[in-house]
Amino acid sequence: MILDLKGVFECEGFRQDFSYEMNIGEYEVQPGEFPFKEPVKISGFVRNKSGVVRLHVETESDYHTQCDRCCKPICEHIVLPFDNVLVRELSGDGGSEDIIAVKDERLDIDELAYSNIILSLPMKHLCNEFCKGICPTCGKNLNEGDCGCEAN
Numbered sequence: 336m337i338l339d340l341k342g343v344f345e346c347e348g349f350r351q352d353f354s355y356e357m358n359i360g361e362y363e364v365q366p367g368e369f370p371f372k373e374p375v376k377i378s379g380f381v382r383n384k385s386g387v388v389r390l391h392v393e394t395e396s397d398y399h400t401q402c403d404r405c406c407k408p409i410c411e412h413i414v415l416p417f418d419n420v421l422v423r424e425l426s427g428d429g430g431s432e433d434i435i436a437v438k439d440e441r442l443d444i445d446e447l448a449y450s451n452i453i454l455s456l457p458m459k460h461l462c463n464e465f466c467k468g469i470c471p472t473c474g475k476n477l478n479e480g481d482c483g484c485e486a487n
Contacts, residue, residue, distance in 0.1 A: 336377075341440045343381050343388055344423060354378040357445055362453070370399045377448050381421065388421040390435070394448050400460045404468035405476050409460060417451050 336355055343349050356374035363369055379392035393416045401408050418433070425436045435442070467477035475482035 336444045338381060338442045338444055339440065340381060340388070340421065340437055340442055343383050344421075344440055347383050347386055350380055350382040352378075352380045353444065357448060359449060359452070364400075364456075368400070371396060372399050373397055375448070375452065377444065379444075381442075390419045390421050390442070392417055392444065392448060392451075394452055396452070398456070398460075402462040402466055403459050404461060404466040405478055406469065407462045407476070407478075409462050411457075411460065413452075413456075415452060415455050419447075 336353065336357075338351065338353065340351070343351055355377055357377055358374045359371045360369055360374075362371055373396070375394050375396040377392065377394050379390065381388060381390050393414065395412075395414050398411045398413050399408070400411070420434045421437050421442065422434060423437060423440065425434065435447070462478075469476055470482045470484050472484040473482050
């Protein structure tokens with residue numbers, strides 16, 4: 336979704352709300368693994384308050400994967416809010432990563448949301464924090480009971 340921000344930049348006190356769904360089902364985290372089966376819900380607003388233009392976005396999605404210890408299928412619900420200050424152009428050394436220069440007063444929310452979602456994904460996914468995993472000898476899921484192998 337492309338937001339036209341001309342009115343926001345020019346009118347102090349102006350607020351522009353948005354809400355839509357974005358499909359990122361083609362995102363492949365590992366060969367053959369596409370964890371975003373449903374569209375990502377995106378909502379937020381851009382507001383000019385005292386001449387400072389702020390962007391607030393909240394993304395909400397389900398992430399389908401498997402436990403990294405026992406390989407049980409899991410679905411994690413991810414809610415990710417992020418905020419940025421929008422400027423027409425950067426001056427000096429470029430400032431902070433929270434400041435975004437908006438060329439032609441138009442902002443691609445899809446690109447920004449996609450980047451924030453992918454960069455915030457956890458490195459490890461567990462079915463629960465006490466997951467025992469699988470036996471390296473026989474392959475039994477140790478959450479279902481002891482396997483009797485000497486290694487355990």
